[in-house]
Amino acid sequence: MPTKAPAKKETKSASKTKVIVYSTPTCPYCHVAKEFLQENKVEYEDVDVSKDQDRAQEMIEKSGQMGVPVLDINGTIIVGYDREAIKKALKLK
Numbered sequence: 001m002p003t004k005a006p007a008k009k010e011t012k013s014a015s016k017t018k019v020i021v022y023s024t025p026t027c028p029y030c031h032v033a034k035e036f037l038q039e040n041k042v043e044y045e046d047v048d049v050s051k052d053q054d055r056a057q058e059m060i061e062k063s064g065q066m067g068v069p070v071l072d073i074n075g076t077i078i079v080g081y082d083r084e085a086i087k088k089a090l091k092l093k
Helices: 004-013 026-037 051-061 083-090
Strands: 019-023 045-048 070-073 075-078
Touching: 019 026, 019 051, 026 051, 051 070, 051 075, 070 083, 075 083
Parallel strands: 019 045
Antiparallel strands: 019 070, 070 075
């Protein structure tokens, strides 16, 4: 029980941003997008749409696109590696 309260507090402040990166292993822009997130210490869920057809369908429904990467940042959908759009969605300078 004592560990739950601090974890909840930490989640509220540190992990408030929910980021999903829909990608494939062979996509160079996917790698660049994930590197950018890592450099800025942004936690994200990496979804390999080449292996998970249900999640691929989820990506298409969210974005209207079949190409990767697609980033979902707190419900803001960014298609491709658009550095400025990603920074804006994450409120980075």
